[in-house]
């Protein structure tokens with residue numbers, strides 16, 4: 001059978017290495033996974049209770065419209081219910097947006113070192129990905145993106161612009177002023193949608209972080225994505241939210257599978273957003289962990305970037321895969337990332353304090369063991 005070159009050349013998304021696999025392969029009793037930006041506290045007890053109550057009804061199909069959840073989240077996000085829909089993780093929403101708005105041969109625009117799902121979903125839909133370079137401080141360069149859009153939009157048919165804010169794997173963000181300027185240049189157009197992927201929204205501390213939900217009200221062509229995987233600690237249930245004008249939401253609802261969001265994901269999310277105490281604990285744990293990483297990495301003299309998310313990007317100046325392997329041997333799973341050639345960066349998620357300390361201690365040993373390549 002003939003399959004398109006885009007499909008044949010697809011490199012599957014590589015998930016963080018699983019804990020059990022690492023234990024088996026390296027003969028370890030304890031393994032710490034800091035590779036997938038998961039919530040180290042586990043889900044809220046209120047979520048676990050709500051899930052237990054929902055179990056006897058699992059013979060029923062899920063509510064295809066997520067009615068109850070939509071009512072609740074519309075109050076939480078302060079948007080009308082018909083401005084909201086859900087996906088099987090925000091990953092599915094990224095995939096759906098590309099399938100809806102891009103024809104084969106058309107393009108999306110994002111940045112170098114952007115969240116990898118954009119490029120993978122685009123390629124699977126035979127859609128090309130244009131990327132602008134990062135700024136020198138490893139942030140999305142919105143001026144360059146606006147310029148690139150205006151230079152190439154007609155010829156390359158750029159239909160979607162993806163801005164991960166904060167971005168994964170860099171942890172950096174774009175400011176309110178930068179976004180305002182960007183929207184003045186690309187806002188309210190009917191030939192392109194601007195997608196703000198806010199997977200790490202609740203972890204942000206910067207006070208010049210933009211309010212993308214307000215942009216959905218101000219501009220006709222803005223989409224905001226949120227996920228329940230990170231701050232709410234339910235990555236295993238797969239649910240993400242999309243906020244946009246009703247015309248966009250309507251198209252997503254036509255194309256998505258009717259039961260793309262399962263019953264337990266709906267129940268868990270409704271319980272999670274009510275538990276503000278849990279949310280605060282998650283934020284405090286994360287911020288203390290990040291501050292610990294900053295000071296520990298500074299003491300070690302290791303290059304890193306300030307993060308508004310629940311992970312930190314580190315330049316080890318060693319081959320990233322060698323660092324990854326050496327850390328694995330010490331029972332710590334990190335994520336090697338390729339930002340330049342050769343790849344020397346790793347991404348380290350924030351865990352519990354003892355996990356963070358174990359990671360730093362392993363990193364310290366590993367950096368001594370492996371020679372610097374710079």
Ligand SMILES: *Cc1c(COP(=O)(O)O)cnc(C)c1O
Pocket residue numbers: 037088089090091092115164166167168197199226227228229230235238239240
């Ligand atoms: C983790 C992440 C997502 C969310 O993925 P889910 O499919 O909702 O689990 C989306 N965008 C970015 C930038 C991420 O890092």
